[in-house]
Amino acid sequence: MILIKIDALTTTELQYIAQQEGMENWESLERDELIEALEDLYDEQEFEDRPDRDSKVNRNRFCNSLTDFRGKDDIQLELPGVEELPAVYAETSIHLLLRDPYWAYAFWSISPIDRSRIEEEGGIKDLLLRVSMRRSAADDEFFDISVGFDDTDWNINLPEMGCEYSVSLCKMDHEGGLEELCESKTVRTPKCYWTDHLDQLREEPALFKLYFSSLVTKGGIIVDNPTVQEIAASLSSVARS
Amino acid sequence: MAKNRLSLILHAHLPFVRHIEYPRFLEEDWLYESLSETYLPMLRMLRRLRSEGYCFRLTFSMSPTLCAMLADPALQERFIKYLELHKDLGEKEMERCSKEQLECMPLAKMYYDLTLKNLSDFCDLYHNNVLEGFRDLEDSGHIDLITTAATHAYLPLYCDYPTAIKAQVEVAVQSHIRHFKKSPKGFWLPECGYFPGLEEYLRKQEIDWFQVSAHSMLVASEPVRMGDYAPVRCPDGVAAFPRDYHLTSLVWSNTEGYPCDGNYREFYRDIGYDLPMEYVRPYIHEPEVRVFTGYKYWAITGPTNEKRLYRPELAAGKVQEHADNFLYRIRMKNSALDRSLRDGAPFYTLGFDAELFGHWWFEGIDWLEAVIRRASDADDLFLTTPSDYLATFPELQTVQPGYSSWGQGGYSSVWLDGSNAWIYRHIHKAIERMEELAVRFPEQQSLKQRFLNQASREVLLSMASDWPFILHNKTSVGYADKRLRDHLRNFNLVYENMCKNAVNTEWLVKAEKRDNIFPDMDYNIFNPSYNGGQE
Numbered sequence: 220m221i222l223i224k225i226d227a228l229t230t231t232e233l234q235y236i237a238q239q240e241g242m243e244n245w246e247s248l249e250r251d252e253l254i255e256a257l258e259d260l261y262d263e264q265e266f267e268d269r270p271d272r273d274s275k276v277n278r279n280r281f282c283n284s285l286t287d288f289r290g291k292d293d294i295q296l297e298l299p300g301v302e303e304l305p306a307v308y309a310e311t312s313i314h315l316l317l318r319d320p321y322w323a324y325a326f327w328s329i330s331p332i333d334r335s336r337i338e339e340e341g342g343i344k345d346l347l348l349r350v351s352m353r354r355s356a357a358d359d360e361f362f363d364i365s366v367g368f369d370d371t372d373w374n375i376n377l378p379e380m381g382c383e384y385s386v387s388l389c390k391m392d393h394e395g396g397l398e399e400l401c402e403s404k405t406v407r408t409p410k411c412y413w414t415d416h417l418d419q420l421r422e423e424p425a426l427f428k429l430y431f432s433s434l435v436t437k438g439g440i441i442v443d444n445p446t447v448q449e450i451a452a453s454l455s456s457v458a459r460s
Numbered sequence: 461m462a463k464n465r466l467s468l469i470l471h472a473h474l475p476f477v478r479h480i481e482y483p484r485f486l487e488e489d490w491l492y493e494s495l496s497e498t499y500l501p502m503l504r505m506l507r508r509l510r511s512e513g514y515c516f517r518l519t520f521s522m523s524p525t526l527c528a529m530l531a532d533p534a535l536q537e538r539f540i541k542y543l544e545l546h547k548d549l550g551e552k553e554m555e556r557c558s559k560e561q562l563e564c565m566p567l568a569k570m571y572y573d574l575t576l577k578n579l580s581d582f583c584d585l586y587h588n589n590v591l592e593g594f595r596d597l598e599d600s601g602h603i604d605l606i607t608t609a610a611t612h613a614y615l616p617l618y619c620d621y622p623t624a625i626k627a628q629v630e631v632a633v634q635s636h637i638r639h640f641k642k643s644p645k646g647f648w649l650p651e652c653g654y655f656p657g658l659e660e661y662l663r664k665q666e667i668d669w670f671q672v673s674a675h676s677m678l679v680a681s682e683p684v685r686m687g688d689y690a691p692v693r694c695p696d697g698v699a700a701f702p703r704d705y706h707l708t709s710l711v712w713s714n715t716e717g718y719p720c721d722g723n724y725r726e727f728y729r730d731i732g733y734d735l736p737m738e739y740v741r742p743y744i745h746e747p748e749v750r751v752f753t754g755y756k757y758w759a760i761t762g763p764t765n766e767k768r769l770y771r772p773e774l775a776a777g778k779v780q781e782h783a784d785n786f787l788y789r790i791r792m793k794n795s796a797l798d799r800s801l802r803d804g805a806p807f808y809t810l811g812f813d814a815e816l817f818g819h820w821w822f823e824g825i826d827w828l829e830a831v832i833r834r835a836s837d838a839d840d841l842f843l844t845t846p847s848d849y850l851a852t853f854p855e856l857q858t859v860q861p862g863y864s865s866w867g868q869g870g871y872s873s874v875w876l877d878g879s880n881a882w883i884y885r886h887i888h889k890a891i892e893r894m895e896e897l898a899v900r901f902p903e904q905q906s907l908k909q910r911f912l913n914q915a916s917r918e919v920l921l922s923m924a925s926d927w928p929f930i931l932h933n934k935t936s937v938g939y940a941d942k943r944l945r946d947h948l949r950n951f952n953l954v955y956e957n958m959c960k961n962a963v964n965t966e967w968l969v970k971a972e973k974r975d976n977i978f979p980d981m982d983y984n985i986f987n988p989s990y991n992g993g994q995e
Contacts, residue, residue: 225965232969239906298974300967301949308889316617316884319871320863326885372881381681404620409656409863411679429800430678432793433688433702436709438716444675444870 225254233257307371313348313388315403320380320446323406326372327388333400337390343368345391349399350375353383363389380446381410411446417453427454463842464794465807465849466835467701468828469671471648472499472814473523473612475926475943476977480534486745487939489752491529492542495590496754498818498825499530500578503586503593505829510602514836517845519604520594520814521648523612524635525924527591528977531639536588543579546754549743550575553731553755556739563769564757570772571755591639598640604845606646607636610978613923614875616655616863617884623898624891625661627920627985633665634980645847646670650925651875652703652811652866659698667698669846671811672861674705675870679862686857689797689806691846693856700861701809701846707793708810710786711827718782719821722760723774726767727820729758756822779823783830787841807849811866880928883944887922890951891986894919897958898987911963912983914971915954919986921975922947947975 225233233253237245240260248256313327325348329337337343346366353359366373377384387402413420413430420427431451434442441451474494479485509516529535550572557565586592597603609615610631618624629647636644645668649658652673662670669691677684677692684692688702711717732740732753744751758767759775790808797806817824835841867874876884897912904912922944930940950971957964984990 228965228969236907297946298950298953298967298970300964301946301953304886304945304948304952307885314620314884314888316872316876316881317863318873318876319869322873324876324881324884326881328885372885409679410681411862412681412683413678416683425800428797429687429689432797432800433674433704433706434678435706436713436716437706437789440709440716442675442705442870443868444679444864446679447675447870450678 225257311388311401313386313401313403315375315384315386315406317406317408318374320408320411321377323375323377323384323386324372325375325386325403327401328371329388329400341393343390344393344395346370347389347391348373348375349387349389351385351387352377352379353405354379354381377408380408380414383407411450413450414446417450420450421454463805464790464840465805465842465844466790467519467807467809467844467846467849469519469521469606469646469648469809469811469846470502470814470817471521471523471608471811472526473521473608473650474526474529474815475924476525476528476611476921476975478529478532478535478974478976480538481974484538484745486749486751487936488535488538489542491526491535492539493752493754494815494819495530495539495582496543496546496575496578497822498815499590499593500581501574501818501825502814502828503590503597504577504581505825506597506602507593509829509832509836510597510600514832516602516832516836516843517604517848518602518832518843519606519646519845519847521606521608521646522591522594522636522639523608523648524610524632525612525977527635527639530591531589532976533588540579540583540588543575543582545743546575547572547579549753549755561757567757567770567772568755575754595640598642604646604847605636605640605642605644606648607632607644608648609650610635611920611924612650612926613920614651614653614865614872614925614928615649615658616653616865616872617875618891618923619655619657621888621891622661623895623986623988624919624923625658626664627916628923629661629665629667630985631920631978631981633667635978638980648811651929652676652864653872653875653925654700654861654865655863656860659694659696659700663696663698668850669699669701671701671703671809671846673864673866673870674703674708676700676861676864677702679864679870680859681862682859684857684859685802686804686806687800689801689808690804690853691807691809691849691856692859692861694860695858699846699850699856701807701849702861703811703866704808707786707790707808708812710789711810711821711824712812712816718778718786718827719816719824720760721778721782722762722768723771723778724760725756725770725775725822726758726760727756727822729756729767731755731757775823776826779826779830783827783834786827786831787834787838791840807853809846874932875925875928877932879934880931883922883928883931886944886948887919890919890922890948890955893955894951894983894986895988897955898983898985898990901958902984902987902990904983907963907965907968908958909983910972911954911958911968913981914968914975915951915958916981916983916986917975917978918947918951918954918971921977922951950975 230250234245307328309330311330311333316324346368348364349361351361383405385403385405388400390398474490477487553568557568598605609628613628647662647667647670649670654672674688677688691699691701693699730752733750743753759770761767835843927940927944930936
């Protein structure tokens with residue numbers, strides 16, 4: 220195992236690691252001896268783990284070009300060695316997140332290998348998101364959203380509640396052939412009982428009061444939720460008419 | 461006479477902010493302000509009521525991130541310095557007011573006295589750890605303590621990652637046991653974020669109940685007999701308590717709530733902003749970042765910049781009036797509901813952020829005290845807890861609440877919008893990679909174990925709902941953005957190192973010292989087949 224910047228540790232920390240590793244004489248060792256002993260120990264572990272490895276040990280892999288950060292005021296939030304986040308990850312995948320019953324958010328990436336392959340195969344005419352909507356096992360349909368080759372995310376409108384949705388990232392070649400590059404997991408939009416039983420709420424004032432009395436402020440403002448507001452609007456429009 | 465059963469749940473939470481590498485750090489003030497304006501005064505009030513023999517039962521949700529900070533010796537020391545600085549400011553203010561602003565003198569003295577009380581309570585009574593105070597009130601039977609997700613993750617957006625949700629729940633329960641020596645019976649869903657099936661994770665940790673948003677019953681896929689006026693039992697047996705939006709909004713509404721009354725103290729007018737830079741410089745942040753000092757002399761007055769002087773005696777009168785009004789409205793509601801409820805008396809569940817009381821609404825703790833006193837004296841009102849309710853009324857309708865949250869729009873749009881959607885690409889990837897590491901490197905010892913445990917902490921910390929909320933809300937955006945990126949970058953460092961069989965020891969030691977939350981962290985929890993050593 221490679222130990223990066225082991226010299227940056229305090230003696231106490233080195234002793235603690237040595238103790239954890241079961242070194243018997245850790246208390247009697249000087250700092251340099253501790254470092255050397257730990258380096259040797261991890262070398263041995265390395266060879267135990269990987270017995271087929273070339274027996275020549277390259278000591279340069281211990282990154283000893285240390286800067287002594289310790290004991291100084293470090294005004295950076297960054298810890299040593301961290302790198303910027305990549306814009307996307309080197310894989311072909313698509314993810315779908317449910318924002319609410321009416322919208323989902325999809326993000327995706329295409330790996331460099333797939334990108335090269337697509338270009339070698341003559342490029343694409345269109346990249347699209349195929350959104351599959353399943354009401355039941357026997358009732359499903361889909362619709363397509365055209366996206367750019369450099370797009371990496373999209374907000375998708377979900378036309379119906381109570382359905383399962385998944386989305387595939389597909390490429391269409393110049394001959395019209397379609398290839399699915401990846402597919403998301405399924406999300407299910409919630410089904411609200413009362414959106415299909417408005418008559419019951421309308422005909423039973425006690426039922427209406429039961430539900431809505433806890434959802435409205437003393438000033439008459441209904442809780443901020445589109446489903447609740449849709450139910451309230453439907454009931455009130457029927458009442459007006 | 462039928463009892464109006466009322467459950468108040470106060471949710472105390474702050475994100476994990478600990479930057480002892482700086483002499484002072486701006487966002488750490490979130491903790492110090494909450495301690496001095498909410499937690500310490502709240503504990504004083506509850507202890508006073510207890511000593512006077514009042515019977516009450518409240519529920520406090522204490523987030524694991526908050527508990528970690530409250531129990532942290534370095535932050536405790538820094539809070540004492542914060543109080544001492546505010547004590548100095550109080551002395552200086554009393555002197556200044558006596559010469560230049562005599563009418564503010566009693567208020568300066570009031571804040572100074574509060575600072576002295578806080579200092580004395582914190583150091584002498586709680587020995588720097590206010591968790592002792594909460595434990596003590598639970599031991600005496602006056603409050604129930606519950607937990608919430610380990611880093612307050614908004615869980616519906618992680619429904620595709622069972623190990624991450626399991627880790628959020630299990631680490632939270634471990635943290636609660638470490639701090640309070642008891643298993644929590646309730647679980648506050650961060651942001652009331654619920655998706656059907658979430659209760660499974662709670663049941664596995666022997667959680668009896670959780671709270672949900674008010675509309676979760678109306679948007680459920682089946683009718684709910686009692687609406688929001690009784691808990692329901694999910695198919696797996698865990699109970700869900702819907703929050704009463706109507707009653708909650710009597711308090712928690714920035715247009716209609718009691719805290720909007722013109723006689724109450726104005727939060728936003730503070731000498732940290734009002735007085736010359738030369739005067740306040742020692743009490744604000746470098747370089748010349750004005751902050752709230754807690755010395756506030758003006759009443760809300762109305763929608764004007766011309767504020768009236770704050771008069772505590774007028775505010776105290778309003779507190780009594782609003783406590784009466786609150787109980788009156790509960791009684792009125794009970795009468796109005798009489799014919800709508802087919803299955804017995806209503807149970808009202810009200811959930812608030814604890815920091816609303818004292819911090820945002822200065823008089824909020826006095827109001828709560830007045831409500832508790834009145835409820836204790838009344839024949840028809842009963843302050844109780846969800847746990848007590850379940851012990852008394854175990855028979856509940858079995859139904860699953862609907863997908864919901866208490867955020868704007870009532871679903872997930874606050875934590876998944878144009879400002880913050882980008883984070884999920886990275887957090888989800890970090891979770892997937894953490895699972896991969898846990899599977900590839902099970903049961904490691906020593907350095908690798910520490911390295912992987914720290915990676916787990918970084919993943920959990922990146923999942924906090926606070927960061928996307930702040931990005932959405934456009935306050936402290938720079939800090940939230942930085943924190944998110946740092947946790948994710950830290951995780952990536954571990955992932956890349958482990959893939960080449962390396963441990964960056966310097967990073968590890970620094971990361972362990974800075975993000976020192978969850979000392980019992982076991983990265984194996986991210987292994988999908990890991991069951992914690994249980995058969």
